[in-house]
Amino acid sequence: MREIVLDTETTGLDPLLGDRVIEVAAIELENLLPTGRVFHRLVDPERDIPSEATRVHGFTRDDLRGKPLFPAIVEEMMAFLGDAPIIAHNAPFDFGFLDAELQRAGRPRLDRKRMVDTFAIARERYPAAPNSLDALCRRFEIDLSERGTHNALLDVRLLAQVYLELRGGRQPGLTLAAETSAGQQDSAPIAAVAGLTRPRTPHPILPDAATLAVHAAFVARLKDPVWLQPPFAETARDG
Structure with a gap:
């Protein structure tokens, strides 16, 4: 089953007010x-970035000057998304912003049937x-040591684990890591999966004689206990 984990960063909170x-x-x-396949692009929003937004994601207007405009990345983005379900934390926020950008680029909106909202x-x-992303990472003991500002690429790595x-x-041996070369898109494998086929050693729970005696005394006080009826009685004698 193919799915896409997605995140966006924006200039503000409302695309209807001109945020990008x-x-x-x-x-x-x-x-x-x-799988190791990654899509990651920075976009020139063609407008200023308020200081409140910069405090959240760390990007300033100067950081994004000269980056491609959204219509220049839309073809590649849509090809990467394909027709797979799209997983996002507070997904209506990301879908709303992408819909606004898609409409500016003359593209149809994303199908809401594809939305998987991990926050919900x-x-x-x-x-x-x-149930913020940080709170869920702490609940599931997912490493937040790299978490500073809300960088979209780091957020999708964390969200994949959540x-x-x-x-x-979590599957045993799952780790998420990526390396980004200067001036290149992040195409390094995100997941290193090890030990998934490692055989597990069974650890049966075997009651001692004292525990069995206590249980027998308890059963003796019951009226027609099921443990003394076939086939349980035979199992008890054999075991």
């Missing part, structure tokens, strides 16, 4: 594990707990 996308990052998952999943599972936990738990 400045960064798009996405990684590919197959059967919940990163986490909120349903942990209704009384904080999504794996939300879908049923």
Whole structure:
């Protein structure tokens, strides 16, 4: 099953007020594990970046001068997304900004049926707990040591691990790492998967004689206990 984990950074909070996308990052998952395929682009928003936004993601207007405009990356971005489900944390935010940029570029909006919102999943599972990306990483003991500003590429790496936990738990040996060469797109493998086929040693729970005696005394006080009926009685004698 192919899925895409996606994140954006923007100049503000509302595309209807003229805020724009400045960064798009996405990684590919197959059967919940990163494949190593990455899409990452910085975008010139053609406008200023308020200082409040810079404090969140670290980008200034000067950082993005000369970067491609959104229409220049849209073809490659859409090819990477394909028709796979798109996973994002607070996904309506990212979808809303991408829809605004797609409309400016003369493209149709993203199909909302493809949206997988990890924030909504986490909120349903942990209704009384904080469910920000940072909070979920702490809950699942995911390394946040590289987390400073809200960089989209780092966020999708973290979110891939959170999504794996939300879908049923981390596979043994899963680690996420990437290296970026100066002036090049980040195409280094994101996942190093090791030990997934390592045989597990069973650890049966064997009660001692004292525990068995306590259990026998408890069963003796019950009326027609099921443990004394076939086939349980035979199993108890044999075991």
